[in-house]
Amino acid sequence: MTIDKSQVRNAATVIVLRDRLTAPRILMGQRGAKAVFMPNKFVFPGGAVDAGDADIPLANPLPETCHSRLAEDADATLAHAIAVAAVRELWEETGLILGTPGAWDHTPPPDWETFAATGHLPDASALQFTFRALTPPGRPRRFDARFFLVDADDIAxxxxxxxxxxxxxxxxxxxxxxxxxxxxxxxxxxxxxxEVEARADDRSPPASVPYFKNNDEESLFLRLRGTPMPE
Incomplete structure (x- = not known):
């Protein structure tokens, strides 16, 4: 059996849903023809987690349910960085801000200078963890991608x-x-x-998060439920 040796990178993708109760629309864009990964395809905004994402403070963190599910079958310390990456990638690829008005209490790193200049702090409280997928072996790029649904009303x-x-x-x-x-x-x-179509008119967290886990040995379809919340 040929072992795929390409590095798996953690990634975050954001699905912005607009007018969900009347005429729902989602924000998409087209990747370039020369892109190594999924050229010419229409996708949701998103990308890989950067090393510096773990050090960026959030005005408000992820909801506890989402944080718990992100930590399942994963390094629990990654949840914060993945949430930050979602906010950053949405800004970089669309110019839309998921944030709260406020001034940074430190000099932002280069990746965040333009975001900070708008007078906002990154805010993850509106992100809803909805899907996770690990790219199958043999692809030119492999990502452990977490998909987040966010209501357009929460865009600043x-x-x-x-x-x-x-x-x-x-x-x-x-x-x-x-x-x-x-x-x-x-x-x-x-x-x-x-998954988005099934939840278009429901803002509550899903009962569980689907996870397509394509590793070197097998492909699994799992459900991430996280730690049950205390009653």
């Missing part, structure tokens, strides 16, 4: 202003949820999309 800035976005995603747009499957997207994005 203009939902139609993408001027601050980097050029990693093109054709950023609000896609009607019932039309999204007509776009060219990766298989795992379609799977996550089904």
């Amino acid at each position: 800035t203009d939902l139609d202003d993408f001027d601050a976005a980097c050029d990693e995603l093109s054709h950023l747009q609000w896609v009607p949820l019932d039309k999204a499957r007509s776009f060219d997207m990766p298989f795992i994005t379609e799977v996550v999309l089904a």
